[in-house]
Amino acid sequence: MPIEIMTRRPETWEVIRLYRAAGLRRATHDPEMIARMITGASLVVSARSDGHLVGLARSITDFCHSCYLADLAVDPCFQKQGIGRSLVLRTKHEVGGTTQLFLLSAATAETFYTRFMELTPETCFQIARTYPAGPQAG
Numbered sequence: 001m002p003i004e005i006m007t008r009r010p011e012t013w014e015v016i017r018l019y020r021a022a023g024l025r026r027a028t029h030d031p032e033m034i035a036r037m038i039t040g041a042s043l044v045v046s047a048r049s050d051g052h053l054v055g056l057a058r059s060i061t062d063f064c065h066s067c068y069l070a071d072l073a074v075d076p077c078f079q080k081q082g083i084g085r086s087l088v089l090r091t092k093h094e095v096g097g098t099t100q101l102f103l104l105s106a107a108t109a110e111t112f113y114t115r116f117m118e119l120t121p122e123t124c125f126q127i128a129r130t131y132p133a134g135p136q137a138g
């Protein structure tokens with residue numbers, strides 16, 4: 001089945017199901033927060049197979065200078081088929097060449113970002129969130 005990459009925003013329940021399947025540490029116990037994460041994002045690139053959501057890249061961007069790729073997830077049944085790479089490349093395309101893309105990597109995804117997406121590590125600082133994000137969160 002061909003994979004469709006699109007910028008149409010998915011439904012909250014689809015995102016929760018995908019994040020849980022992919023083991024992405026987000027507040028999936030809180031549908032209201034997930035809904036706000038989707039509506040509040042400036043760019044959501046999704047991958048669908050036969051209409052089903054199988055991958056997602058959620059970004060906050062001004063489309064000219066900076067883009068923070070906040071979430072990237074691919075359903076485990078569809079991983080290692082180039083979908084993650086396609087989602088990042090489509091995100092880069094949508095934000096344009098003048099935009100710097102940055103993200104925080106999970107330890108398990110570091111090789112994907114550095115070796116396969118050729119992202120370069122930079123120093124990063126954070127103010128941690130106080131929201132109790134639940135057992136899957138991080």
Ligand SMILES: CC(C)(COP(=O)(O)OP(=O)(O)OC[C@H]1O[C@@H](n2cnc3c(N)ncnc32)[C@H](O)[C@@H]1OP(=O)(O)O)[C@@H](O)C(=O)NCCC(=O)NCCS
Nearest residue numbers: 072073074079080081082083084085105106109111112116
């Ligand atoms: C990381 C993730 C998005 C990659 O998606 P994917 O669709 O499997 O990636 P791709 O198929 O486009 O992979 C591109 C290349 O990277 C490799 N790769 C993918 N994930 C990898 C990983 N975690 N570690 C090392 N290499 C990886 C693939 O083998 C592929 O190599 P190839 O071109 O030689 O075949 C996916 O594994 C995922 O959703 N993981 C769980 C959630 C997560 O960790 N998200 C990132 C949070 S920062």
